[in-house]
Amino acid sequence: MNRVPVEHKRREIEALCERHGVERLALFGSALRSDFDPEKSDLDFSVELRPMSPEKHAAAYFGLLEDLEKLFERRVDLVEIGAVRNPYLRRSIEGEQEIVYAAA
Numbered sequence: 001m002n003r004v005p006v007e008h009k010r011r012e013i014e015a016l017c018e019r020h021g022v023e024r025l026a027l028f029g030s031a032l033r034s035d036f037d038p039e040k041s042d043l044d045f046s047v048e049l050r051p052m053s054p055e056k057h058a059a060a061y062f063g064l065l066e067d068l069e070k071l072f073e074r075r076v077d078l079v080e081i082g083a084v085r086n087p088y089l090r091r092s093i094e095g096e097q098e099i100v101y102a103a104a
Contacts, residue, residue: 020064023048026097042075
């Protein structure tokens with residue numbers, strides 16, 4: 001299995017999450033499965049942000065997205081789990097995710 005080395009980047013992830021007001025960040029998708037291709041695959045993260053004004057929310061979301069792409073040197077799909085209205089998709093994401101950060 002070709003997994004993304006998230007464990008080796010825990011400190012950096014924690015710093016990014018604290019900077020951008022993240023409550024919870026989780027990895028899901030091919031990065032957790034055997035079909036992950038280190039050369040081509042993107043990374044899928046679900047995120048819950050702390051309550052904040054719409055302007056700060058947008059800055060936090062896009063700042064986190066950009067910083068994760070820089071950290072992992074690949075494309076990142078960032079899904080706000082609270083915005084997922086399709087119950088089947090939400091269950092699928094929540095069922096396979098691996099929490100990489102949770103605020104204390």
